[in-house]
Every structure is written in structure tokens, then in C-alpha cells.
Amino acid sequence: MADLPASFRAYVVDKPADGAFSRGLRDVETTELPPGEVTVRVEWSSVNFKDGLAAREDGRVARSYPLIPGIDLAGEVVSSVDDAFPVGAKVIANGYEIGTARHGGYGELARIHADWAVPLPDGLTTRDAMAIGTAGFTAAMSVDALERAGVEPGSGPVLVTGAAGGVGSTAIAILAGRGHEVWAATGKPEEHDRLRDLGAAGFLTRDEVTAPGRPLDSARWAGAVDTVGSATLPYVLRTLRIGGAVASSGNASGADLATTVFPFILRGVSLLGMDSANLAIGPRRVLWSRLADDLLPRGIDDGITEVDLDTLEPALDAIVAGQARGRWVVRVGG
Numbered sequence: 001m002a003d004l005p006a007s008f009r010a011y012v013v014d015k016p017a018d019g020a021f022s023r024g025l026r027d028v029e030t031t032e033l034p035p036g037e038v039t040v041r042v043e044w045s046s047v048n049f050k051d052g053l054a055a056r057e058d059g060r061v062a063r064s065y066p067l068i069p070g071i072d073l074a075g076e077v078v079s080s081v082d083d084a085f086p087v088g089a090k091v092i093a094n095g096y097e098i099g100t101a102r103h104g105g106y107g108e109l110a111r112i113h114a115d116w117a118v119p120l121p122d123g124l125t126t127r128d129a130m131a132i133g134t135a136g137f138t139a140a141m142s143v144d145a146l147e148r149a150g151v152e153p154g155s156g157p158v159l160v161t162g163a164a165g166g167v168g169s170t171a172i173a174i175l176a177g178r179g180h181e182v183w184a185a186t187g188k189p190e191e192h193d194r195l196r197d198l199g200a201a202g203f204l205t206r207d208e209v210t211a212p213g214r215p216l217d218s219a220r221w222a223g224a225v226d227t228v229g230s231a232t233l234p235y236v237l238r239t240l241r242i243g244g245a246v247a248s249s250g251n252a253s254g255a256d257l258a259t260t261v262f263p264f265i266l267r268g269v270s271l272l273g274m275d276s277a278n279l280a281i282g283p284r285r286v287l288w289s290r291l292a293d294d295l296l297p298r299g300i301d302d303g304i305t306e307v308d309l310d311t312l313e314p315a316l317d318a319i320v321a322g323q324a325r326g327r328w329v330v331r332v333g334g
């Protein structure tokens with residue numbers, strides 16, 4: 001084991017049983033790191049919707065206190081008892097309990113289980129990996145699921161909802177890069193130029209994808225990536241073509257779902273659930289490799305805002321307020 005510093009800087013949220021909720025930067029004793037085989041000097045992390053919730057008292061994401069949030073991290077191994085991840089190796093970790101039930105990426109050091117670690121793929125820097133982050137990873141998972149369900153390039157237009165957000169904008173870039181005709185549903189018309197540059201061929205307003213409709217409406221979409229839920233997912237279901245599929249990952253506008261069974265029994269559509277946090281490590285490593293290769297989201301760097309541990313908090317609040325425009329990366333020690 002390498003010598004580790006006695007303490008490190010981290011952004012911490014806390015709610016003692018007998019005290020008030022608090023959040024902010026502080027020094028954390030290295031002995032407070034959770035168990036695990038691999039200790040990482042975190043270079044970069046990112047800001048996801050879930051991180052914003054973890055940093056709020058009413059967010060219902062933090063499952064233990066005190067907690068260093070940050071569901072994503074990438075950096076260099078500084079101590080390891082697993083030969084697959086020696087000191088000096090560059091790794092990514094996202095999902096599982098990271099940043100929710102145990103300390104995550106918003107600290108200069110993190111400790112993870114070896115079977116949660118992903119080798120940094122050739123062609124990506126740790127910053128690139130965090131520009132992708134869980135949002136981009138979920139976008140890749142969604143595209144992979146749609147294509148496995150038969151939504152191939154050329155099969156028809158694919159709708160992406162919550163298009164200006166992290167999952168949505170990365171999904172547009174990946175889908176367009178693979179030759180799909182991509183349409184973007186966004187409540188932010190000022191984002192059209194950026195989304196067009198990523199590959200969006202056309203746009204829908206937020207009103208168009210939340211208005212009430214009939215149990216089945218004109219069949220328009222071969223597939224969809226839905227990050228919004230609530231009134232939007234029923235719209236998607238009732239406008240999918242015969243045999244179409246939607247990858248559902250998000251609830252940015254709410255968790256309720258009021259639909260009929262008609263899209264399923266009269267058009268054979270598929271509702272594909274995306275759970276990036278619990279994806280097994282084998283397919284997780286494969287998807288990360290593909291994110292450096294055939295699922296590389298070209299152009300997303302234009303929508304990246306860089307913050308550090310001192311300037312992280314406004315980004316955490318902004319993402320929960322629905323003000324995301326692309327992705328935030330967090331320079332931790334990079």
C-alpha cells in the first residue's frame with residue numbers, strides 16, 4: 001500500500017441525526033474512506049441530476065451521512081491490492097453505491113471495489129471520460145438498447161426528449177454519429193443551434209410532447225430516448241411506429257406514468273428500462289470501450305462547462321432547477 005495523505009479536500013453533505021443539514025468543502029480524514037481494493041486520486045468528476053439531488057436535504061438520493069457526493073469519478077490508482085488495477089493505472093468508476101451510499105467523486109481521494117473499476121479506454125483522457133460521465137454512459141446504454149431492439153440507422157426518425165440536458169444531448173450526438181435521423185424535443189429554443197451541430201435534424205417544443213392526446217396518435221417515431229418521464233413518456237409511447245422502442249431513463253419532469261396498454265398491444269412497442277447504476281461490470285466495461293470507439297459522442301465538448309470543488313455548488317443547484325445546457329465537468333485534482 002502506498003503512503004496516502006492523512007486527509008484530503010472534499011465537498012461533503014451532512015445531516016447528523018440530531019443536527020441540521022449542511023453542505024460545503026472540508027478536509028476529510030483518509031481513514032473515513034470506505035472499504036475497497038482500489039484507492040484513486042480523483043482527477044475529474046462530473047455533475048449529474050442525481051448529484052444535484054444528493055446535495056439537497058429533500059433530494060432522497062443520499063443514503064448515508066456524511067457523504068461525499070459524485071456518482072462519477074476518473075483518476076489514477078494510488079494504492080491497490082488488486083493486480084488488475086496497479087498503482088499508476090487510469091480508471092473510471094460510475095454507478096453502484098458511489099456518491100449515494102458511500103463516498104464518491106467530489107473528493108481528492110476515492111476508494112472503490114476492483115469489480116466496480118473500468119480501465120480508461122485508449123483514446124479517452126480522464127477529462128473526456130467525465131465529459132461523458134453517467135449522463136453520456138446512459139445515453140450510450142440507451143442507443144445500444146434501441147439498436148438491439150431493432151431500431152437501426154435508416155429505420156426511421158428517433159426522438160430524444162430533454163434534449164438540451166446531459167443524457168439528451170449526448171444521445172443526439174451518438175445517434176447522429178451512427179447515422180440515425182434524430183429529432184430533439186426541448187424547452188430551450190436557444191439551444192437549437194448547439195443541438196443541430198450535434199446532429200439534430202428537427203425540433204419539437206416541450207408543449208408538443210406534453211399535450212394530452214388519444215390512446216394512439218399518428219405513428220411517427222421508430223425509436224426514442226426519453227429522459228423526462230411524466231407527460232412526455234405517454235406522448236412517446238402513443239406516437240411510436242409499429243415495433244418501435246423507447247429507452248426510458250429519466251424523470252426530469254416527474255415520475256408518474258399515465259398511459260394505456262394500446263401502444264403495446266396494437267403496435268407492439270417496447271418500453272426499455274435503463275438503470276445505469278446497477279449495470280453489471282462486464283457490459284459496463286464494454287460500453288465504456290465503445291464510448292471511445294463506435295459510440296463516441298462527437299462534438300459534446302462544445303457544451304462542457306468546467307467547475308472545480310470551490311465552484312461546484314451552483315452547478316449542483318442549476319441542474320436540479322432544469323437549467324442544464326450540456327454537461328459540467330469537475331476538476332478535482334486534474
Ligand SMILES: NC(=O)c1ccc[n+]([C@@H]2O[C@H](COP(=O)([O-])OP(=O)(O)OC[C@H]3O[C@@H](n4cnc5c(N)ncnc54)[C@H](OP(=O)(O)O)[C@@H]3O)[C@@H](O)[C@H]2O)c1
Pocket residue numbers: 048049050134135138161162163164165166167168185186187188206227228248249250251252253274275276277319320322323324325326
Ligand atoms: N436511469 C439512469 O440510469 C439514469 C442515468 C442518468 C440520468 N438519469 C435521469 O435522466 C434524467 C436526465 O438526466 P440529465 O443528467 O440529462 O439531466 P439534465 O442535464 O438536467 O437534463 C434534463 C433535461 O430534461 C428537461 N427538463 C427538465 N425539467 C423539465 C420539466 N419540468 N419538464 C420537461 N422537461 C424538463 C430539460 O431539457 P430541455 O430543456 O431540452 O427541455 C433538461 O435539460 C434525470 O431524471 C436523471 O435523474 C437516469
